[in-house]
Each structure stands twice: as C-alpha cells, then as structure tokens.
Amino acid sequence: MESELKQQLIEAAILAPSADNSQPWLYRWNDETLELWIDNSRSGGISDQRFVLSDLAIGCCIENITICAHSHNHTCQATYLPSPDKEPLWAASLTFLPTPAQHAPLAASIPKRHTSRSFPWKGPITATTKQTLSNEAKKQEGITLHWLDDTPRYKTALKAMWLAESLRFSTKELHQELFSSIHFDLDSHSTSQEGLAPATLSIEPPMRPLFKLLRHWKIMRLLNCVGGNYLVGFRSTVLPTLLSPALALLTIKQTDRASIIMAGQALQRVWLNATTHNLSLQPFAAAGIFSLGFIQTPAALPPRCQKIGTLMQAISGHHQGLILLRTGITTHRSKTIYNQRRPIDSFLKTSTHCQDFLQPRQKPTQQEMSPTKNIK
Numbered sequence: 001m002e003s004e005l006k007q008q009l010i011e012a013a014i015l016a017p018s019a020d021n022s023q024p025w026l027y028r029w030n031d032e033t034l035e036l037w038i039d040n041s042r043s044g045g046i047s048d049q050r051f052v053l054s055d056l057a058i059g060c061c062i063e064n065i066t067i068c069a070h071s072h073n074h075t076c077q078a079t080y081l082p083s084p085d086k087e088p089l090w091a092a093s094l095t096f097l098p099t100p101a102q103h104a105p106l107a108a109s110i111p112k113r114h115t116s117r118s119f120p121w122k123g124p125i126t127a128t129t130k131q132t133l134s135n136e137a138k139k140q141e142g143i144t145l146h147w148l149d150d151t152p153r154y155k156t157a158l159k160a161m162w163l164a165e166s167l168r169f170s171t172k173e174l175h176q177e178l179f180s181s182i183h184f185d186l187d188s189h190s191t192s193q194e195g196l197a198p199a200t201l202s203i204e205p206p207m208r209p210l211f212k213l214l215r216h217w218k219i220m221r222l223l224n225c226v227g228g229n230y231l232v233g234f235r236s237t238v239l240p241t242l243l244s245p246a247l248a249l250l251t252i253k254q255t256d257r258a259s260i261i262m263a264g265q266a267l268q269r270v271w272l273n274a275t276t277h278n279l280s281l282q283p284f285a286a287a288g289i290f291s292l293g294f295i296q297t298p299a300a301l302p303p304r305c306q307k308i309g310t311l312m313q314a315i316s317g318h319h320q321g322l323i324l325l326r327t328g329i330t331t332h333r334s335k336t337i338y339n340q341r342r343p344i345d346s347f348l349k350t351s352t353h354c355q356d357f358l359q360p361r362q363k364p365t366q367q368e369m370s371p372t373k374n375i376k
C-alpha cells in the first residue's frame with residue numbers, strides 16, 4: 001500500500017469516538033498489516049476493568065479504517081485479539097487487499113461525526129430512517145439496534161440510565177474517574193486534544209460554577225445526602241432524553257472481547273449513518289457498563305450495579321444491553337464546540353510501549369493535553 005493511504009487510514013481512525021475522549025489506543029504497521037493496541041496509560045480505569053470501553057473505541061477505529069479503505073478501493077479484514085493470553089492489549093490486526101472501485105457512502109461522514117450533548121432536539125425520525133440505522137448495526141453478527149418506542153421499555157431505559165449516571169457521582173472512585181477527564185482550566189470557548197472540555201458538555205451558563213464545584217468529592221458527598229447525585233444524573237440523562245424524539249439501545253448476543261469490538265464497529269456505522277441523515281447523537285454508556293458485571297472493585301460497587309442490570313435485562317430480552325443512544329435533529333449546530341484529538345504521532349506504538357501492560361497507569365503529559373481553540 002502507498003504510504004499516503006496508510007497515513008489516511010490512521011487519520012480516519014483517530015477521528016473515532018471514545019469514552020471521555022480518552023483515545024485509548026495505539027497503532028503499529030507491521031509491513032502491510034496494521035496492528036491496533038490498547039494504550040495501557042489511557043485505559044483500564046474503574047469503568048474499564050475488562051476494557052469494555054477501550055474495546056468499543058477500538059471497534060469504532062476499525063470501522064473508520066474499513067470505510068476509509070473501501071473509499072480507496074481496498075477491503076479490510078480484521079483478526080480480533082491475535083494473542084489474547086500473551087498480549088491482551090493487542091486488540092486487532094488488519095490486513096488490506098485491493099478491490100475494484102467500491103461505493104463508500106459513509107466515508108464523507110467520518111470527519112463530520114461528533115457527540116452532541118445539547119437539547120432539545122426535534123423530530124420526527126421516520127420509521128424508514130430508524131430501519132436504515134438498525135440495518136447498519138445488523139451488519140455485525142449478533143448486534144442489534146432496538147428503538148425504544150413503547151412506553152414501558154422507554155421508561156425502564158430512562159430509569160436504568162438515571163440510576164447508572166447517578167452512581168457515577170455516588171462513590172469516590174467513580175466520581176474521581178469522571179471528573180479527572182474534564183479540563184476545568186479551559187474557558188467556555190476552548191476545546192481539548194484529549195479528555196473533555198467543559199464547553200462540550202452543554203451545561204447551562206448559570207449552572208457551570210456549581211458543576212465545577214462538584215469536582216470536589218467532599219462537596220459532592222455532602223450534596224449526595226440530599227439527593228445531589230440523583231439530581232445531576234437526572235439532568236445529564238433523563239432530561240435530554242425526554243427532550244429528544246428517539247432513544248435506541250444497542251444489544252449484543254455475547255460479551256467476549258471480540259464481540260464488544262464488533263459492537264464498537266456497529267456503533268460507529270450507526271453513528272456515521274445518523275450523521276448522513278443530519279441527526280445528532282449522544283451515547284450513554286454507564287447503564288450498559290454497570291450491568292455487564294465486569295466491575296469487581298471496589299467491593300461496594302457490584303451490589304449497586306445489580307439493580308441497573310435487572311432494568312437493562314428487562315429491555316434487552318435474551319441479549320445484553322450495551323449502550324443507549326439518544327438521537328434527533330439539532331437546530332443550533334453552528335454554535336456547538338467539539339472535542340479534538342491528539343497529534344497523530346502520539347498514537348504510534350513505539351518500543352517503549354512494548355512493556356506497557358506491565359507498567360502502571362500513567363497520566364497523559366501536560367503537552368499531550370494542551371488545549372486548542374476550535375469552534376465549529
């Protein structure tokens with residue numbers, strides 16, 4: 001493959017979404033094979049103990065790479081977890097073959113796709129559009145996108161999202177994980193190359209100082225005595241969803257790591273297709289993550305996750321509910337500020353990364369987190 005194409009594939013991969021904009025992956029070219037690795041310094045937090053969030057992000061990268069390769073007349077074949085016991089951080093190997101010209105309609109949406117957290121959103125979203133998005137998810141075996149249109153399932157989903165988001169503000173460990181990804185030093189016009197800029201959270205201006213105060217666990221804990229966690233959880237999930245025309249649930253048949261990576265691929269296809277339909281989208285991962293049962297520490301958490309698990313089971317049938325998606329039409333897109341990405345070089349897996357599974361979790365350097373101004 002031309003080195004220019006190799007570069008374009010990585011540029012497409014970098015635009016993939018990741019939980020809290022953590023971008024927890026690295027790449028390495030082994031001749032014509034592209035290896036994707038989990039970046040140990042940006043993964044494995046309390047919500048990512050089995051790498052579910054990281055594997056989802058890697059799945060999104062793989063789908064961007066696949067679509068980009070198609071648009072340059074190449075097919076992409078993925079081998080998941082090539083060495084699961086020896087190298088658990090080696091998430092996938094991708095090989096490419098030239099093919100005759102192909103139609104890749106989602107390629108144009110790769111740079112346009114973003115997370116929007118604004119509300120209210122307008123509708124309606126037609127049954128045909130919903131079916132088109134569901135068909136994208138179905139392209140990965142065992143993955144289904146369900147539209148939660150009937151009232152009982154919709155209400156149960158809202159409850160699961162509410163409880164899960166509230167839980168993120170209820171324990172010191174989860175609270176710390178959540179707030180450590182937000183760069184409160186940035187002003188309301190700046191965005192960040194890694195992690196979340198406050199401006200991208202769509203918090204109402206009068207509420208911003210209060211939200212900033214909540215980063216102190218002592219204050220949060222005090223407010224939790226009077227239901228502060230439930231109030232913040234309601235504002236972050238239930239309110240925006242009630243003011244959006246549609247809510248969908250992505251489910252998986254199996255919960256092994258390869259299936260989660262494939263679910264990431266399905267998520268990205270759905271998201272890109274929504275983008276081509278001018279639909280905004282916000283994923284809500286907490287309910288799925290807490291209900292999967294992979295969070296083992298601290299010991300206080302598993303029992304608190306059980307109730308969320310029961311609610312998720314009620315809306316997922318025989319499958320496992322993984323991630324909820326709120327979608328609709330934004331009217332004020334031009335004012336929205338989006339998170340950016342680290343420089344491409346920082347994703348290259350170097351020899352110093354080879355031992356990274358053995359190394360302790362490190363914080364990204366200040367330079368890597370440096371803010372950039374960018375309003376789209």
Ligand SMILES: Cc1cc2nc3c(=O)[nH]c(=O)nc-3n(C[C@H](O)[C@H](O)[C@H](O)COP(=O)(O)O)c2cc1C
Nearest residue numbers: 017018019020021056114115283284285286338339
């Ligand atoms: C696996 C996964 C989980 C996510 N969970 C949430 C979530 O619970 N709430 C939310 O607002 N955004 C969520 N996001 C969106 C990310 O925060 C977003 O992708 C990231 O900040 C990069 O921004 P961008 O999507 O605009 O490129 C999630 C994304 C992924 C891939």
